[in-house]
Amino acid sequence: MHVTSILQYFSSVKYPNKNVSAECREMGEEEQNSLPSAAARRASKTSTDSFSGKGHYLKRIRYHGRGMFGIMEKVRCHYFVKLVEGPPPPPEAPQTGFDQAKEYVQQLRNRTIIHTL
Numbered sequence: 001m002h003v004t005s006i007l008q009y010f011s012s013v014k015y016p017n018k019n020v021s022a023e024c025r026e027m028g029e030e031e032q033n034s035l036p037s038a039a040a041r042r043a044s045k046t047s048t049d050s051f052s053g054k055g056h057y058l059k060r061i062r063y064h065g066r067g068m069f070g071i072m073e074k075v076r077c078h079y080f081v082k083l084v085e086g087p088p089p090p091p092e093a094p095q096t097g098f099d100q101a102k103e104y105v106q107q108l109r110n111r112t113i114i115h116t117l
Contacts, residue, residue, distance in 0.1 A: 003088050006032070006045035009081075024079055049082035 013021045055076035062072045
């Protein structure tokens with residue numbers, strides 16, 4: 001997720017029907033409401049980074065009666081959100097194809113060692 005204000009972040013997390021997004025939204029709203037002058041502080045917060053990490057993965061074979069079995073999977077993940085005080089920075093201008101090509105050629109030049117075998 002890109003850098004957004006906290007109000008835009010909460011509105012975007014509201015739509016996915018996942019337990020993680022619901023828990024994240026609830027924790028963030030509780031923290032916002034617990035602060036004094038919550039309305040003023042809410043407008044000054046910005047989410048700069050939002051990503052998920054690998055959690056515990058459990059895969060087992062579960063045996064039923066009469067020789068039947070089922071595959072049981074429990075997947076958990078970690079979700080991280082970084083909140084920063086202050087207004088969000090202005091959006092960056094999109095890169096043109098020429099600028100992307102210049103960056104690519106510069107990366108090629110940086111990793112090439114000249115005058116070697």
